[in-house]
Amino acid sequence: MAVIAVLGYGTVGSGVIEVMRSNKELIESKAEQPVNIKYVLDLRDFPGDPVQEIITHNYDDILNDSEVELVVEVMGGVDPAYSFVKSALLNGKSVCTSNKELVAAHGAELMRIAKDNNVNFLFEASVGGGIPIIRPINRSITSDKIEAVTGILNGTTNYMLTKMGTEGIDYDEVLKDAQEKGYAERNPAADVEGHDACRKIAILASLATEKTVRYEDIYTEGITNISTTDMLYAQKLGGKIKLLGKAGFENGRVWARVAPGVVSGSNPLSMVNDVFNAILLKGNMLGDVMFYGRGAGKLPTASAVVSDIVDAVRHKNINLGIKWSEDKQELMDIDDVVVSKLVRVEYSNKDKAISCVKRVFGTDNILELENAYDEFAFVTDKASEREIDMKLEELLNCDGINGILNTIRMEG
Amino acid sequence: MAVIAVLGYGTVGSGVIEVMRSNKELIESKAEQPVNIKYVLDLRDFPGDPVQEIITHNYDDILNDSEVELVVEVMGGVDPAYSFVKSALLNGKSVCTSNKELVAAHGAELMRIAKDNNVNFLFEASVGGGIPIIRPINRSITSDKIEAVTGILNGTTNYMLTKMGTEGIDYDEVLKDAQEKGYAERNPAADVEGHDACRKIAILASLATEKTVRYEDIYTEGITNISTTDMLYAQKLGGKIKLLGKAGFENGRVWARVAPGVVSGSNPLSMVNDVFNAILLKGNMLGDVMFYGRGAGKLPTASAVVSDIVDAVRHKNINLGIKWSEDKQELMDIDDVVVSKLVRVEYSNKDKAISCVKRVFGTDNILELENAYDEFAFVTDKASEREIDMKLEELLNCDGINGILNTIRMEG
16 A cells, blocks of 8 residues: 655645545556555645545654655645655655646756655656656657657646637736636736746756756746737738747757747647647657647646656656756757747838848748738748847838837747 | 567568667667667568668577567568567567557457566557557556547548548549558558558557457448548538547447547647547546657657667566456447437438428538538437437438438537
8 A cells, every 4th residue: 555645735736635536446456556645734724624634734744654655745836845855755755746846946856866765756747737748758758869849838828829819809808817717827927927838848858858957047938028910910821829838959959948939830739729738749750749638727737646646656666767867958049049030010111111121131021911000020031049130130220110019939 | 788679671660770770879878778689580681781680581580589588570460470479478578569450459468478477568659650649548647537539540541631621632532642652552441441540449448448449349430431522511610520530438338439520620639630640538637638640650650669669678577567458348339329420411402301301300500512512411419320320211201302422420
């Protein structure tokens, strides 16, 4: 029998209890033994809830109970999760977590401590919610060099962008709707400014490089500047605007960014709508593979946590040997990364503006919208961000051009 | 060091050699040891090819070499693959295979023999080519009851249906094109009549039930009756026609079928085009998750085989405990399975035909195409196949109705 403890009885924690109860027989068959939740750590009490019987307010009860072989950390945030997890591992207990902040900030160190203590540190639910992605990268994509990882990693922003695109509703109103539906926090910064996606692409890029890609080093741009007008241009190009976490690994050079992108209709990421997430991997032999599912939500996330519980229980005292070292992975300067951009230009004189675009960017393929006045858009050729920025500066000096309304990377 | 032998130097076999050579360093790092291909079994010789040095024509060379710990079976077909694989397992050698016929026909028995001999029988490449799906089902979806599996499991037919849908080219011409491109065999029956997809859904359904779903028991309908007119009706409904392998597992009742279906635009399977495959799983906690990628092709398939090689080498003499017993899984009578169908009606008198449809099926939601004469279509409510068939019989007796041109299941 495996005895476990759950840290945190919030959304994911209560989901873990629910999944374990609903699918008890199946889970214990897969784990090849009974699995007993002995403690739930929470500051609060839950009178009337059956969980109250196993609630503890004192982490030491769990840490010092040698019966507990596995700690499930679903509190979120770096503190005190980090110290709880670290002490559990040092005490020879495996840890499963859904906590992307913790994994992005301390994953490599915790993995090393787990290995040193012959236990496991697993984190399937930290990226893509219920989507199996961490284990497939570690266990299935073992014969391929990963050349790129591109993900729709945040359900809240994907819901908002989908609604803006399909219903033509402005950003502010869509944000309000997402907040009312409980998809977005009252302070939505972590989602809409891309920080959540940034933690997740940092984790995926670290697994791909087997080194630590620091989330602080990743260029991160959110969706706050995206308008329904941008979306109409994207649609004119046969694409959709998505918030993408992306990392590239070709020719030994590594880069990563979070930014909105115009995803073409032929890219499978273009059909990932609403709160769904997806991760597209490009392998040098496999080509494209994509993993799609619910990137958040109580039960899908809890399901991923419980799949880690099954794995940890099956591999008691056998470290699964996930490769992710504490060595820092250097990233390319984002200005050196090659992109193509959709550029929206505001003009005072259309003909002059077009001829300027033609002179500077070499294109006269101009996109116009029916109901957008004094503006057009065009798509640049591929070039480094630096080179494109320089040319954009040049545009701004042209007669007939008032300004650049927005630029959005093309995803292909 | 792991010493392995490859049975068959055809498309997949030569792909395995190429993947092992191209990504040697990475693969040996994941396998945590050097991996040496000592033999390639083939009836032919390959003068000038470096593989010639390790070619053998005699399987006993491999079977009796105690150094060989792993046999990679990529010959295809049931004979002699079955006897080769069985004897390898009985001799304490693990086996990795891409052979869906073998796995569908003898998977459970071979798995038991592997377990009895403390080795592994792995078959990631047998379904979905390069898409990680077998290992995720066995290792990741361990906390969920799988309620349904729906897959686009055959690249050839998906290529053909995509081309018919987007270019309006007729079945016969598209088949010729697929044959010229090498996607379809000269005798295309295995693909276009659904037998290939049938083997694959049998494997997936067996893993989901942990019993043996016999492919012979699965109702199988191919794409030979699908026309571009059918596709226009599907498009009018906002959907696309796909060949689907599908199995359902709700309330302890199991059913499976292979048949074309009208997949709605909101279903992620609808955007799986060309030779790509995808498998959509529905878990009782997870909801929908989808795995997408290249379902065939030399390198993607070989990549999946090599991921099995890595797994087998890492788990020498540790049986991975895949649950799939030889007990036969009884299937529901296909006539009892509940569906909704798109029905195309040929009429001699339109008004009479419509009022008959309304009387028998209770719908006056009639679909008409601009360039299709003397016909319309409608979508039935959900009912058992038997009930729908009985009502279709009734339609045929109506005044004003000449015949039923086609019926296609709605997938939602």
